[in-house]
Amino acid sequence: MxxxxxxxxxxxxxxxVNGTSxxxxxxxxxxxADFLRGELGLKGTHVGCEQGVCGACTVLLDGRPxxxxxxLAIQADDCNVETVEGLAEGHELSYLQAAFKAQxxxxxxxxxxxxxxxxAGTASSISDRQSARETLSANLCRCTGYRSxxxxxxxYTRGKEDAE
Amino acid sequence: MKPAPFEYVRARDFAHATxxxxxxxxxxxxxxxxxxxxxxxxxxxxxxxxxxxxxxIQEGRHILAEGGGLRLGALVRHAQVEHYPIDIAGFRWxxxxxxxxxxxxxxxxxxxxxxxxxxxxxxxxxxxxxxxxARLVVLGPHGLRTVAAAEFFQGVxxxxxxxxxxxxxIQFPQGRSHLAVNEMVRRAGDFAIASCAVACNLLSGRxxxxxxxxxxxxxxxxxxxxxxxxxxxxxxxxxxxxxxxEIVTREISRTVDSSALTEYxxxxxxxxxxxxxxxxxxxxxxx
Numbered sequence: 325m326x327x328x329x330x331x332x333x334x335x336x337x338x339x340x341v342n343g344t345s346x347x348x349x350x351x352x353x354x355x356x357a358d359f360l361r362g363e364l365g366l367k368g369t370h371v372g373c374e375q376g377v378c379g380a381c382t383v384l385l386d387g388r389p390x391x392x393x394x395x396l397a398i399q400a401d402d403c404n405v406e407t408v409e410g411l412a413e414g415h416e417l418s419y420l421q422a423a424f425k426a427q428x429x430x431x432x433x434x435x436x437x438x439x440x441x442x443x444a445g446t447a448s449s450i451s452d453r454q455s456a457r458e459t460l461s462a463n464l465c466r467c468t469g470y471r472s473x474x475x476x477x478x479x480y481t482r483g484k485e486d487a488e
Numbered sequence: 489m490k491p492a493p494f495e496y497v498r499a500r501d502f503a504h505a506t507x508x509x510x511x512x513x514x515x516x517x518x519x520x521x522x523x524x525x526x527x528x529x530x531x532x533x534x535x536x537x538x539x540x541x542x543x544x545i546q547e548g549r550h551i552l553a554e555g556g557g558l559r560l561g562a563l564v565r566h567a568q569v570e571h572y573p574i575d576i577a578g579f580r581w582x583x584x585x586x587x588x589x590x591x592x593x594x595x596x597x598x599x600x601x602x603x604x605x606x607x608x609x610x611x612x613x614x615x616x617x618x619x620x621x622a623r624l625v626v627l628g629p630h631g632l633r634t635v636a637a638a639e640f641f642q643g644v645x646x647x648x649x650x651x652x653x654x655x656x657x658i659q660f661p662q663g664r665s666h667l668a669v670n671e672m673v674r675r676a677g678d679f680a681i682a683s684c685a686v687a688c689n690l691l692s693g694r695x696x697x698x699x700x701x702x703x704x705x706x707x708x709x710x711x712x713x714x715x716x717x718x719x720x721x722x723x724x725x726x727x728x729x730x731x732x733x734e735i736v737t738r739e740i741s742r743t744v745d746s747s748a749l750t751e752y753x754x755x756x757x758x759x760x761x762x763x764x765x766x767x768x769x770x771x772x773x774x775x
Contacts, residue, residue: 331493333493333494333495333496352494352495352496352539355490374530375489375530376526376527379591379593385596388567389592389596390593390597391593391594394522394527394530395522395526395597396519396522396526398496398541399522399543401544442593446592447567447592458676459592461591461676461677462591462592462677
């Protein structure tokens with residue numbers, strides 16, 4: 325696939341990504357994930373299954389977690405997108421990221437941006453291991469066996485009100 | 489896996505969408521939330537010539553109580569219903585059922601209309617539509633029509649929609665005070681291997697207006713009239729799934745293709761009925 329082909333259908337879009345405006349023409353079949361990575365150079369959003377199953381591609385769209393591999397970039401027209409790159413304040417990890425670091429919530433890190441954005445935007449309430457598991461079951465991890473991700477999620481939700 | 493090239497048009501409203509569908513003569517697909525369509529397109533199992541995007545239209549976003557029933561615009565997202573304070577008699581269970589649909593990120597994009605039009609036998613909205621005799625409001629180039637769910641769902645992922653028609657609204661004429669859905673899945677969020685929904689009102693402690701449907705097992709969700717009659721009028725405290733097992737087996741065997749109906753599947757299906765029946769009376773809406 326070459327998105328530079330002249331016969332690719334393109335339309336004009338404008339959107340906010342991590343607070344920065346983008347306006348330009350985008351090929352209609354580009355996923356939001358590929359747009360963020362390819363067009364904007366934001367490689368933190370990872371492409372795993374491209375079927376909407378694994379959640380590695382999770383970003384926030386108008387504050388809500390969505391699977392960017394099954395969202396067309398053009399569907400994000402006039403929307404506000406947040407990616408993992410937007411979590412830290414300069415070099416300072418966000419409270420959420422710090423919780424993952426402290427609780428060893430990652431090994432290879434491939435699934436991690438997806439888990440971070442899921443937790444950053446989830447509307448569900450995480451109060452214990454069971455509710456953490458229910459929310460986190462949206463995403464797959466091949467390394468950790470999930471326990472440390474559950475630990476990270478609980479550490480985050482229990483402490484974030486004090487921290488933020 | 490990237491989708492094959494396609495043309496893309498934004499519809500201004502539902503009426504415009506039907507014109508665009510007619511122009512494309514069956515080669516276009518409607519894009520709403522895209523949570524069923526885009527994975528299939530990424531896998532290139534579907535290669536529509538054109539996508540007609542309803543994403544920016546103002547219509548079809550309503551959740552309204554009317555005359556004891558509920559009207560949902562086709563573009564209402566599952567998550568809106570999940571987090572909406574539904575204080576409508578007969579539908580208070582609805583937000584809890586939403587939690588069974590996939591996972592949260594899917595629920596923030598997927599739509600009620602999209603789920604119904606996609607007509608997957610394992611879909612929760614399709615199960616509810618069959619269970620409660622929903623009515624589907626369809627717009628075509630020649631105007632509006634309303635179809636009963638039993639006629640709307642016609643076969644495997646096949647509905648009554650013509651290629652130039654679009655689903656605008658889903659109406660549930662009557663709710664129930666008690667409802668439970670139980671799904672057999674290997675992991676949370678998976679498509680149901682078998683699911684059962686049991687709903688009723690209670691009149692002096694007895695089950696009334698009972699409806700029972702299974703999903704996932706067959707080409708479409710299906711009702712169980714004999715089973716419904718068996719539960720109707722029984723005191724809620726005395727209904728036992730175990731006593732109904734013969735009827736359950738008969739109803740399922742009648743509908744599910746015999747080559748597909750293994751002992752395992754029948755056992756699993758019976759268990760979902762057991763869980764849904766108990767859940768209905770115990771107020772455990774979704775499991």
